Amino acid sequence: MGEVTLTKAFILGFIVAVPVGPIAILIFQRSLSLGYLAGLASGIGAALADGLFAFLASLGIAALAETIEESIIWVRPMGGLILLVLGGYFFFKKSLVLQTEEVLTPRYLHHYTWDAFSTFLLTLTNPMTVLAFAALFAGINLIPPGAKNVLYLETTLGVFLGSLIWWLVIILLSHPIKRTISPLKVHRLMQVLALLLVALGMGAIIFGFSRVFPS
Numbered sequence: 001m002g003e004v005t006l007t008k009a010f011i012l013g014f015i016v017a018v019p020v021g022p023i024a025i026l027i028f029q030r031s032l033s034l035g036y037l038a039g040l041a042s043g044i045g046a047a048l049a050d051g052l053f054a055f056l057a058s059l060g061i062a063a064l065a066e067t068i069e070e071s072i073i074w075v076r077p078m079g080g081l082i083l084l085v086l087g088g089y090f091f092f093k094k095s096l097v098l099q100t101e102e103v104l105t106p107r108y109l110h111h112y113t114w115d116a117f118s119t120f121l122l123t124l125t126n127p128m129t130v131l132a133f134a135a136l137f138a139g140i141n142l143i144p145p146g147a148k149n150v151l152y153l154e155t156t157l158g159v160f161l162g163s164l165i166w167w168l169v170i171i172l173l174s175h176p177i178k179r180t181i182s183p184l185k186v187h188r189l190m191q192v193l194a195l196l197l198v199a200l201g202m203g204a205i206i207f208g209f210s211r212v213f214p215s
Helices: 002-017 022-033 036-058 063-071 075-092 106-124 129-139 149-180 183-212
Strands: none
Touching: 002 036, 002 149, 022 036, 022 075, 022 106, 022 149, 022 183, 036 106, 036 129, 036 149, 075 106, 075 183
């Protein structure tokens, strides 16, 4: 049962992560401009958030997600603001450093920590993901009534690994682009992706405020 649960959770984690959104754009952008380790750190942060959502859904508290989103009405606008700031930062950044060698030193660790934390936080600004996992879990009866505690951990681990694998795919997709086009074109691509982040951020802010101040 353990291997079956882990495999199913892995597949679900991969499926939920696949839709292209601000997190995918951010991870792809960081992989191109800051290097693979920055992309990996960002992917780990997003996968940890997906794992946390899966754990909450497996505990059967997914029904609270809608209430949480209704109560914390500033969640979406705050997520949009973060996207807006990150998009603006990448767009106006003058020097684009294309690292040929990844360096794991104390000098860089705080950058990778921020990369992971920011994507973790951004992913958490969409609590409705809990409902998505809950619906998928129920659809395949992933965690039957009276399940042992270990199944919850296996589900969380499976979703985390499935999500992380997808982010690794995104990171690997940046490799041929980084090698085949000129630094100037990469910089232009970064600006386009930054504008997408800004647009998504503005959309989240507008949508959030429309709920805070309904007409």
